[in-house]
Amino acid sequence: MEKIDDLNTGRRNVLIAGAASAAAVGLPLTGHAQATGANVRPAAAPGSATNGAPVPASVSLKVNGKARTLKVETRTSLLDALREHLMLTGTKKGCDHGQCGACTVIVNGQRINSCLTLAVMHDGDEVTTIEGLGTPGKMHPMQAAFVKHDGYQCGYCTPGQICSAVSVLDEMKRGIPSHVTADLNARPLLSADEMRERMSGNICRCGAYSNIVDAMSDVAGSAA
Secondary structure (H helix, E strand, O other): OOOHHHHHHHHHHHHHHHHHHHHHHHOOHHHHHHHHOOOOOOOOOOOEOOOOOEOEEEEEEEEOOEEEEEEEEOOOEHHHHHHHHOOOOOOOOOOOOOOOOOOEEEEOOEEEEHHHOEHHHHOOOEEEOHHHHOEOOEOOHHHHHHHHOOOOOOOOOHHHHHHHHHHHHHHHHOOOOOOOOOOOOOOOOOOHHHHHHHOOOOOOOOOOHHHHHHHHHHHHHHHO
16 A cells, blocks of 8 residues: 555646646747757748748739739738728728628629638639729719618718618519518519618618618619
8 A cells, every 4th residue: 555655745746747737838839849948840821931921822803894913911801902902992891700791892793791701712703892883973873872862871881881782682683582581482572671681781880771771772663
């Protein structure tokens, strides 16, 4: 049978070894290497140079009808590529988490949150931003309807709202159902409920929702 002193010594050794291991895990990689004398180099991340610097990638896009080629870091979002590289600042950065819709653009005919996707994922894609829908001198019908029905207040969310509204009417025209569509075999009705449901991902802090629906209804009626 082991003596009490031997058991206590064994417990002390286990505690000491455990504390040393926890301290080593908590050290940064370089600090741990220095503490242990090991020659350790961090592995290069995918798409990074061996010195840790990000490697730029070439991306070709068709933006608002014009061919554009960019050199961007592989971690650059489509939103940042549009704003910081192409200076198309109409597309807004709101929450940067895909929850507010301020960054909505149209890619290959479908609306997306540009903050949630990487620019390198869209090589060869066609992108339409608010600048590509219309100009002050020649507004898109949806832009004109927003002005007519006062569908904006502070205006920060308006570019995303308009891009989304244009896409919503196109979705309904193509017969794509929503959560409130009663008959999945019939074309969705151009109703306020349908529009509100489909626009629910675009947040307006000013609360101009009813005016936005009026603007969409106006355009939908004109196109019918």
